[in-house]
Structures are given as C-alpha cells and as structure tokens.
Amino acid sequence: MYxxxxxxxxxxxxxxxxxxxxxxxxxxxxxxxxxxxxxxxxAPDPSLAVHTLGLVFDSPFGVAAGFDKDGRAIIGLGMLxxxxxxxxxxxxxxxxxxxxxxxxxxxxDRAVINRMGFNNGGAGPAALxxxxxxxxxxxxxxxxxxxxxxxxxxxxxxxxxxxxxxALAPVADYLVVNVSSxxxxxxxxxxxxxxxxxxxxxxxxxxxxxxxxxxxxxxLSDDEVRRISELAVTLGLDGIxxxxxxxSRDGLxxxxxxxxAAGAGGLSGPPVAARSLEVLxxxxxxxxxxLCVISVGGIETADDVAERLAAxxxxxxxxxxxxxxxxxxxxxxxxxxxxxxxxxx
Numbered sequence: 024m025y026x027x028x029x030x031x032x033x034x035x036x037x038x039x040x041x042x043x044x045x046x047x048x049x050x051x052x053x054x055x056x057x058x059x060x061x062x063x064x065x066a067p068d069p070s071l072a073v074h075t076l077g078l079v080f081d082s083p084f085g086v087a088a089g090f091d092k093d094g095r096a097i098i099g100l101g102m103l104x105x106x107x108x109x110x111x112x113x114x115x116x117x118x119x120x121x122x123x124x125x126x127x128x129x130x131x132d133r134a135v136i137n138r139m140g141f142n143n144g145g146a147g148p149a150a151l152x153x154x155x156x157x158x159x160x161x162x163x164x165x166x167x168x169x170x171x172x173x174x175x176x177x178x179x180x181x182x183x184x185x186x187x188x189x190a191l192a193p194v195a196d197y198l199v200v201n202v203s204s205x206x207x208x209x210x211x212x213x214x215x216x217x218x219x220x221x222x223x224x225x226x227x228x229x230x231x232x233x234x235x236x237x238x239x240x241x242x243l244s245d246d247e248v249r250r251i252s253e254l255a256v257t258l259g260l261d262g263i264x265x266x267x268x269x270x271s272r273d274g275l276x277x278x279x280x281x282x283x284a285a286g287a288g289g290l291s292g293p294p295v296a297a298r299s300l301e302v303l304x305x306x307x308x309x310x311x312x313x314l315c316v317i318s319v320g321g322i323e324t325a326d327d328v329a330e331r332l333a334a335x336x337x338x339x340x341x342x343x344x345x346x347x348x349x350x351x352x353x354x355x356x357x358x359x360x361x362x363x364x365x366x367x368x
Contacts, residue, residue, distance in 0.1 A: 296321025307335030325359025
C-alpha cells in the first residue's frame with residue numbers, strides 16, 4: 024500500500040514537502056487511539072533488547088539524526104517500533120538552514136542528497152520539548168545530536184557546542200557531537216585531532232554523567248578513522264557513530280544529469296553502505312568491546328542490521344529507507360531480526 028502511495032503521490036511531491044506530510048502524521052499518532060494500537064502491532068520482540076550506555080534499548084534499531092530535528096515526533100516514532108530516536112542536529116542558535124530546494128531523491132539508487140544545513144529551532148526550545156516527553160507512554164530512548172551554529176566561526180565552536188550541551192544534556196539519554204555534516208561550512212575540519220580533542224573535552228565537561236558519543240564522516244581516510252577512534256577512547260567517550268552522509272558520488276545508477284542538478288550535499292542510502300561498513304570495522308578494530316559503536320549508512324533490511332551487528336555494531340540506525348519503505352519499516356526490521364535470531368537457535 025505504501026509503495027503505491029509513494030509511487031503515485033509522495034514521489035510526485037517536493038521531497039521536503041513529502042517528508043513534512045509524513046512527519047505530521049507520525050507526530051500526531053500519540054493524540055489518537057490509533058497510536059496505542061499501532062504500538063501493540065510494532066513492539067519489538069523482548070529477545071532483541073540491547074544493554075549499552077547504561078540504558079536498555081528495546082531493539083538495536085533506531086532513527087538516525089535528521090528525521091526529527093526538533094524533537095517533535097519522539098513518541099510517535101517510538102510507537103512505530105524504533106527503540107531509540109536521535110533528534111537533531113540541534114544548534115545553540117535557531118537557524119533556518121540552507122535555501123530550498125535542499126532535499127533530492129535519487130530513486131534509482133534508493134538514495135537521497137540533502138543540504139539542509141542544520142535547520143532547527145535551537146537547543147533551548149528543544150530541551151523543553153524533550154523534557155515534556157519524559158514520562159510519556161511508549162517513549163523510546165532519546166539521543167540528542169548537537170552541531171555548530173552557522174553564524175559562529177569555527178574558531179569559536181567550542182563555546183557554541185558548550186552552550187548546546189549545557190541546555191540539552193539534562194534531558195538527553197545520550198548526547199552526540201556532530202562534526203561530520205558536509206552542509207555547514209568548516210564543520211568537517213573539526214574532525215582534525217588538534218581541534219577535536221579540546222572540543223570533545225569541553226562537551227564532556229558540560230555533559231557530566233550523560234553518555235557522550237562523536238559522529239564521524241565516511242570520507243575520512245582509514246588512518247583518520249583509527250586516530251579519532253583512539254582519541255575517543257583516550258578521552259573517555261562512551262561511543263562513536265559511524266557514519267554521517269558522504270560527499271562522494273561514486274557508483275550511482277541515477278542519471279548523472281539528475282545528480283548534477285541536485286548539486287552539493289550529503290548522499291545517504293545504499294550508495295554509502297559499503298564504506299559505512301568498512302568504517303564500522305575499522306572503529307571496532309581499535310576500540311574496546313564495551314564501547315558503544317552505532318552503525319549508520321545504507322541500512323534497509325533486517326539482514327543489513329544483522330550484518331552490522333555481526334561486524335561489531337552495538338546499535339544500528341537508519342533514516343533514508345524510511346522515505347522509501349514507509350511507516351512500518353521499523354516493524355519489518357525488528358520482526359526480521361527476531362526471525363533471524365530464532366533461526367540461529
């Protein structure tokens with residue numbers, strides 16, 4: 024049914040408009056009787072529970088940052104079967120993001136190019152919004168992803184991140200430092216060790232006891248991945264998220280003219296899967312077994328999630344396939360994972 028809806032209606036709409044329409048339906052679920060019915064239909068099998076970051080996740084599978092930028096659909100996403108929702112990226116200062124159009128489908132690749140530019144309403148309002156969900160039924164684990172405000176110079180990034188962490192850490196189940204989006208000028212330069220170490224140290228101070236992770240790009244060299252992983256361990260971080268979107272356009276099936284027309288931005292979906300898996304394996308080869316490693320990039324099916332778990336992921340996140348597979352995607356993945364686990368025994 025969703026595939027027909029996507030093919031005939033949603034695929035004809037501007038991608039950002041289509042996203043907002045679907046988002047509003049998810050956001051509205053808790054306000055209807057349908058929400059609790061949906062949750063009974065989508066609840067993960069108890070065998071899928073994961074213990075990490077001092078928390079219990081209903082399953083390994085959650086929503087990556089970018090889908091719910093401001094924490095407006097946390098409960099609705101939990102009702103759909105996602106064990107955790109990483110909201111954001113949030114910045115200390117509210118910002119509109121880049122000019123539209125800024126989201127583009129590459130249907131032949133089941134992929135997306137985005138150059139959203141951290142459009143969000145700011146850390147302060149989001150903190151109040153997340154706090155209101157604290158005792159709500161069906162609330163998933165909530166991670167909060169923070170980035171640099173566009174109006175702030177890279178040289179002043181530490182104070183900007185501190186401000187976001189100070190506002191959001193008290194309401195976060197875990198906190199993520201995003202230094203890997205390609206859509207904020209200069210941001211990826213913060214992955215250089217001499218800049219990254221003081222930044223992470225500062226955010227760690229603000230986060231206190233809240234688990235802290237760093238999200239890295241797939242476009243780093245293998246050596247850079249290893250060095251950042253070693254740094255995360257040295258600084259006492261709780262985890263690493265691998266990976267963000269890629270600036271590469273290699274191996275796409277989509278007409279090159281369509282790709283060129285989309286322009287700059289981060290590519291997500293199946294084209295980034297192979298590199299995301301490689302980065303996961305590199306990270307896991309460096310960090311201790313107890314460190315939480317969240318794998319993101321090109322995840323579509325239960326088999327994809329199982330492959331990442333086998334390669335060393337603690338948790339797995341997705342986003343792009345949500346746009347192609349529809350609202351029952353988490354249920355499909357969790358049921359598939361439970362079936363795979365049952366078959367192993």
